[in-house]
Amino acid sequence: DVKVTQSSRYLVKRTGEKVFLECVQDMDHENMFWYRQDPGLGLRLIYFSYDVKMKEKGDIPEGYSVSREKKERFSLILESASTNQTSMYLCASSPPGRYEQYFGPGTRLTVT
């Protein structure tokens, strides 16, 4: 079974802090994605990556950056956390040539 893990289930940070959200998948998938999920807005794509050291902006990249130094790990970085970044963050991966995505359990981030 594909396993996607995220570093924290719950996280509380202060405004202005730098926040790292880590995602690791164990199935050698090339594609990895970061979403945020908010009530009434559904899932929105922040960034995605098709390969190591490669990244593409999604629909809402502002205020975020990503890092993919190894194939299995995709990190989401909030350079200076703000209260409007309070959300559920979901990581996903998919193998090349396939469309279905495998999701991690999510990180609920609260910025105070």
Next chain:
Amino acid sequence: SQQGEEDPQALSIQEGENATMNCSYKTSINNLQWYRQNSGRGLVHLILIRSNEREKHSGRLRVTLDTSKKSSSLLITASRAADTASYFCATPPTSGSRLTFGEGTQLTVNP
């Protein structure tokens, strides 16, 4: 804007009944997927239907796709309390693997 839109937003039924959720989308697709999300958890892929397919089954799930109407439906037969979750449709563009999700249907199955 969201590619997929689910309908209804919320659905409450009794155990044993069938549940039907609908999804409409705007642009051409090469497949459509359905996912389930239990409260506070990640999404789980349920089923994928390709644009040249009209119907697909997986256990108690039946998915239909009407590309002329740009719509899909997910039917869960003989529902169980454990089916309580949010259900999302998702579509990729004609090239590439990124998905666009709808806002989901919240299904509650009462025991």
